[in-house]
Amino acid sequence: MPLTSLSTADGTLLISWAFPAPAQAVWAGFTDAALLSQWLGRPTECDVRPRGMVSVDHGGGYLSRSVITDMDRPRKLAMSWEFPEEPESRIVIQLRGTDTGTVMNFAHHDLGTLVDSYGPGWITHLTYMEAAVAGTAIPASQFWSLHATFEKMYAAHLTADTATP
Structure with a gap:
């Protein structure tokens, strides 16, 4: 997992991730309905253009809606x-090509007190996305066990950040 940095400040979750793939392939992970279905949920609408709508069914009656x-x-x-x-809330994704692939800076703004509950979820989803972009999708049945592992790691990260020397 090439998670390179993770931080929270003022209700914003910031994740930096290094993908061993070109920027166009990573971009497709965010914009192609077939790839979205491998890492985020089943797209019910995928109109990726300014003012377009992206709706994703995450299962269990949970539907996210986004306007570009x-x-x-x-x-x-x-x-x-x-x-x-x-x-x-708002999401801003920035991609930068490198000699070895692509660096993604992912910011989820305006989360307020939900910021820490989103950390393990986005890390899990981005792990799935990296696999989807590489053409080696992770079975959906493994999502919650992987999420539980990331929750433990994230909680340890939070504890380490708040510990006083």
């Missing part, structure tokens, strides 16, 4: 994020 607010293919994708029973 800014886009610069294949470098930047910004969108709203609406999830049931939560305030609307």
Whole structure:
């Protein structure tokens, strides 16, 4: 897992991830319905253009809705994020090609007190996305066990960050 940095500040989750794939392939992971279905959920609408709507069925009656607010293919994708029973938030994804692949900076803004509950989820989803982009999808049946592992790691990270020397 090439998670290179993780931080939370002021209700924003910041994740930096190094993908061993070109930016166009990583971009497709966020914009191609077939790839979205391998890592985020079943797209019910996938209109990836400015003011377009992306809706994803995560199962169990949970449907996220996003409106594309800014886009610069294949470098930047910004969108709203609406999830049931939560305030609307914003996501900004920036991609930068490197000699070895692509660095993604992922920011989920306006999470408030939900920021730490989103950390393990996005890490799990991005692990699935990396596999999907590489053409080696992880079976959906492994999602919750992998998520539980990341929750433990994330909790340890939080504890280490708040420990006083």
